Amino acid sequence: xxxxxxxxxxxxxxxxxxxxxxxxxxxxxxxxxxxxxxxxxxxxxxxxxxxxxxxxxxxxxxxxxxxxxxxxxxxxxxxxxxxxxxxxxxxxxxxxxxxxxxxxxxxxxxxxxxxxxxxxxxxxxxxxxxxxxxxxxxxxxxxxxxxxxxx
Amino acid sequence: xxxxxxxxxxxxxxxxxxxxxxxxxxxxxxxxxxxxxxxxxxxxxxxxxxxxxxxxxxxxxxxxxxxxxxxxxxxxxxxxxxxxxxxxxxxxxxxxxxxxxxxxxxxxxxxxxxxxxxxxxxxxxxxxxxxxxxxxxxxxxxxxxxxxxxxxxxxxxxxxxxxxxxxxxxxxxxxxxxxxxxxxxxxxxxxxxxxxxxxxxxxxxxxxxxxxxxxxxxxxxxxxxxxxxxxxxxxxxxxxxxxxxxxxxxxxxxxxxxxxxxxxxxxxxxxxxxxxxxxxxxxxxxxxxxxxxxxxxxxxxxxxxxxxxxxxxxxxxxxxxxxxxxxxxxxxxxxxxxxxxxxxxxxxxxxxxxxxxxxxxxxxxxxxxxxxxxxxxxxxxxxxxxxxxxxxxxxxxxxxxxxxxxxxxxxxxxxxxxxxxxx
Numbered sequence: 018x019x020x021x022x023x024x025x026x027x028x029x030x031x032x033x034x035x036x037x038x039x040x041x042x043x044x045x046x047x048x049x050x051x052x053x054x055x056x057x058x059x060x061x062x063x064x065x066x067x068x069x070x071x072x073x074x075x076x077x078x079x080x081x082x083x084x085x086x087x088x089x090x091x092x093x094x095x096x097x098x099x100x101x102x103x104x105x106x107x108x109x110x111x112x113x114x115x116x117x118x119x120x121x122x123x124x125x126x127x128x129x130x131x132x133x134x135x136x137x138x139x140x141x142x143x144x145x146x147x148x149x150x151x152x153x154x155x156x157x158x159x160x161x162x163x164x165x166x167x168x
Numbered sequence: 169x170x171x172x173x174x175x176x177x178x179x180x181x182x183x184x185x186x187x188x189x190x191x192x193x194x195x196x197x198x199x200x201x202x203x204x205x206x207x208x209x210x211x212x213x214x215x216x217x218x219x220x221x222x223x224x225x226x227x228x229x230x231x232x233x234x235x236x237x238x239x240x241x242x243x244x245x246x247x248x249x250x251x252x253x254x255x256x257x258x259x260x261x262x263x264x265x266x267x268x269x270x271x272x273x274x275x276x277x278x279x280x281x282x283x284x285x286x287x288x289x290x291x292x293x294x295x296x297x298x299x300x301x302x303x304x305x306x307x308x309x310x311x312x313x314x315x316x317x318x319x320x321x322x323x324x325x326x327x328x329x330x331x332x333x334x335x336x337x338x339x340x341x342x343x344x345x346x347x348x349x350x351x352x353x354x355x356x357x358x359x360x361x362x363x364x365x366x367x368x369x370x371x372x373x374x375x376x377x378x379x380x381x382x383x384x385x386x387x388x389x390x391x392x393x394x395x396x397x398x399x400x401x402x403x404x405x406x407x408x409x410x411x412x413x414x415x416x417x418x419x420x421x422x423x424x425x426x427x428x429x430x431x432x433x434x435x436x437x438x439x440x441x442x443x444x445x446x447x448x449x450x451x452x453x454x455x456x457x458x459x460x461x462x463x464x465x466x467x468x469x470x471x472x473x474x475x476x477x478x479x480x481x482x483x484x485x486x487x488x489x490x491x492x493x494x495x496x497x498x499x500x501x502x503x504x505x506x507x508x509x510x511x512x513x514x515x516x517x518x519x520x521x522x523x524x525x526x527x528x529x530x531x532x533x534x535x536x537x538x539x540x541x542x543x544x545x546x547x548x549x550x551x552x553x554x555x556x557x558x559x560x561x562x563x564x565x566x567x568x569x570x571x572x573x574x575x576x577x578x579x580x581x582x583x584x585x586x587x588x589x590x591x
Contacts, residue, residue, distance in 0.1 A: 018585075019205055022538040026531075026589055034590075057530050057546050058560035080560060082528035083590070140534060 024136030025143075026083065033087035038094055039076040052079075052153030052165045054145055059085050063153045070101045075154070082146050084137065089150035091130045101158060107131075108151050114138070115147045188489040193481065194570050196221045207540025210575045215360050215388055215519055215566030216544050218413045220474075227473035228415065231466045239465055240439055240456070254465050257472030258455075264475045265405065266396040267422055274421040274428070274455040275468050279387040280310040282406035282421035283354070285458060286383055287314040289431040290404075291352065297323035299351045302380075304342070304366070305331040305556055306359040309549040311385045315354060324351070331556065335362035335511040343374050350375075353382045357389035361548045361564065362511025363494075363519030365393075372402055381427065387411055391568065392490055392517045394483040397422050409467060413568075414474030418467030421458070428454040435460040486569045490518055493567055497576045504580070506587055510557050521548075521562040524583065527590045529561045535589060536582045543579075 043049075043064035052061045061079035065072060075096050077089045092111075096104050111131055113119025117138030124131055137147045156165040194200050199219040202209050211219060231253065237246035239254045255270070262270045276282045295301065301315045305328050312326075319326050327350070329342040337355075346353070353375045358365050372382045381403035389395060390407045397405050404427070409418040423431075433440055433451055437460035442450040451457045478486070497520055501507050510521040524532055533545035544564045547554045554560060565579055 018535075018589075019538050022535065025534070031590065058551070058554060059530075060560070082530040084531070086528075143530070143534065146530065 021136065021139045025140060027133050027136070029130065029133045030083060030087045033090040034083040037077075037086050037090040039097075040078065040090065041076050042078050043074060043076050048157040050153045050157035050160075050165065052149050052156070054081075054085075054149055056145070057082065059146065059149060061085065061089055061150050061153055063089070063150060063157050065154075065157055067101075072096050072099050072101070072104060077150060077153075081149065084134075084143055084146040085149050088134060088147045091133070092150050092154065095128055095131060096154070104154070104158070108155060111151060112148060115144050187482075187485050188569070190489070190570065190572055194572075196223070196477070197570055198222055198225070200570060204540040204542070205538050210539075210541040210571075210578050212565040212567065212571065212575070212579060213542045213544045214391070214568040214571075215411070215548075215564065217410045217416065218391060218568055219570070220415070221413050221477045223477050224414055224470050224473045228466050228470045231469050236466075238462055250465055253469045253472075254463070257468040257475075260472040260475045261420055264395075264479060265390075265420075265422055266398050268398060269425060271454050272422055272425050272428065274423065274458045275463050276406075276419045276421050276458075277417055277464070278408040278410070278419035279385060279406045280314075280408075280419075282404075282419055283310055283383065283385065284314045285421055285434045286352075286404050286406075286423070287318040289434050289458075290381075290427065291315075291318040292321065293432055295319075295322045295324045295351045298349060299324040300327050300347065300349045301325075302327045302329060302342075302345050302350050302353045304329045304337050304355045306335065306337070306362055306364060306366075306553050307354070307356055307550070308360050308385065308387070309551070311354050311356060312552070325349075328552075329355075331364075334513050335359065335364045336513045337364075337366050337371070339367070339370065339374075342371065346375060346378055346380060350378070350380050353380055354385065355382070356385045356387075357395070358386075358392065358517045358519075359511065359550075359553075360388045360519065361521050361550045361553050361562065362513065363388075363516040363521070363566075364511060364513040365389075365515040365517050368400060368402070372400060376401065388517070388519070391478070392483075393487050403427055409471035409474065412471070412474050413477060414471040415464075415467045418464045418471050420471075423454075425454065428458070431458075433457050433460070437461045439463070481569065487517075489569055490567060493571060493573065493576065494518065494520075496573050497565070497567070497579075500576055500580045501583075504583060504587075507583065510559065510562050518567045520565045520567075522565075523559055523562055524586060527586055529563045531590070532563050532583070532586045535586045536579070539578070539582045539585065541579055541582050 046064040047067045048065040059081035064076045066074035075093045114122045115134050115137040197219045235249040237250040239251040258270045258273050261273045327345050330338050375382045383404035384402045386405050386407040391412050405422040410416040440452050440460040442452050506525040507522050529545035546561050
């Protein structure tokens with residue numbers, strides 16, 4: 018395999034694909050949104066429980082490729098306990114990381130696992146896989162019961 | 169993975185189909201002579217689009233370098249050359265599909281436009297509120313959505329003939345759905361996802377017994393099997409040039425002359441008129457009535473060259489060679505326990521859809537691409553069919569006559585690699 022491919026499918030990513038964390042629905046969420054990638058049929062629903070402006074709990078349901086599933090899984094781990102403005106700032110950094118648009122990215126404390134997605138920028142066709150759950154989360158924060166599409 | 173070498177290919181293929189020299193055929197396709205990520209390109213996405221023969225590329229070059237001009241209006245030499253070449257291409261297509269007359273061949277952008285044309289002209293003038301259009305459960309979005317639009321406009325209803333678990337049309341159900349309100353049947357000749365070859369002769373004759381016209385979506389059929397529209401007796405037949413080794417942006421709508429004649433025009437503009445005053449316009453005769461504006465002249469000429477190329481190879485020889493290759497590939501895929509084939513009809517052409525247990529098709533596609541193997545992953549513009557088989561997406565390897573058993577072996581090895589990564 019090429020180095021790029023090894024960088025894409027690292028063990029941590031595969032682990033989150035095989036055993037996604039927080040992969041369940043929240044029965045009475047404060048916010049919820051649905052995301053859909055019509056190109057590949059990937060589908061994710063993000064559920065949020067808030068405590069003021071702090072993310073008390075965040076979970077997801079749905080099916081997708083290794084990259085979108087691992088991204089959703091690691092997103093839920095990373096955002097739990099963050100304020101809404103911190104969550105938005107982390108999404109911005111993550112977006113820069115996977116698109117390769119922001120050059121060298123400095124990930125803050127507790128964000129180390131996001132680094133596993135740094136190989137995605139070599140695969141422009143897969144950026145949407147990595148960002149689907151995040152866009153869905155952003156939609157949930159903007160507006161309850163939103164549906165987003167990558168297209 | 170070794171690069172394909174000519175002698176071994178000749179040996180292995182001559183074992184079964186001695187008339188087909190795949191090694192020589194491959195040399196006609198410049199795009200096949202490249203490496204991707206350090207591996208020889210293995211192009212297995214032919215149902216999406218095919219590679220272009222050098223003869224097609226040369227025809228496009230020659231047109232733009234020598235004969236480039238507009239058609240049907242200039243008195244000068246170049247315009248005459250262009251017109252002649254354009255009309256010659258129409259005659260080539262006519263002979264290729266055994267149409268009665270060149271005027272039954274309308275040049276369009278592709279299969280999608282051909283179907284939209286029929287929906288908006290024949291459909292708008294014949295389909296009324298409460299009428300029905302009948303399609304099959306294995307249609308491409310391009311043979312679903314134009315009919316949905318028509319149904320919405322007319323207040324008509326879209327009916328869908330179901331398919332079996334193997335991916336075959338349920339003929340009794342189809343026949344049962346042919347009713348007094350059915351105004352048109354539209355069905356794929358070959359499924360782009362399952363590879364199923366539909367019994368279109370039977371589909372057509374059952375519809376004709378009730379005087380219902382039939383449109384056949386032939387996009388996936390013409391590159392693989394000889395098509396004779398008179399023998400089929402279909403009323404409309406649609407296909408795309410780019411899936412037939414020709415250029416993109418050009419396709420064909422075949423229609424029986426009597427039907428085309430009475431249909432209203434599709435788009436208005438130049439070339440489709442006989443005379444225009446502000447009070448009234450008289451339309452040109454078919455096929456020009458349906459070719460408003462400057463057509464894709466170079467595309468049509470390129471398609472003519474593609475038709476020549478394929479005819480020279482002989483579609484019977486192509487079908488025999490591809491049949492052997494399909495069995496070889498089907499057997500090979502069936503040896504991998506993690507692989508589930510989607511579409512197992514006994515009569516299939518060139519398409520192998522499959523899913524790998526525990527691996528999303530997108531990931532498989534990325535890993536195979538890393539090995540130089542191009543397959544398609546996703547829903548293949550057939551979401552209702554994905555729902556039917558309960559999968560969000562599949563991997564699809566689709567063959568052409570320039571593919572080899574060695575390439576199939578490389579695909580099998582590649583799938584092994586995919587499984588290893590996700591173990």
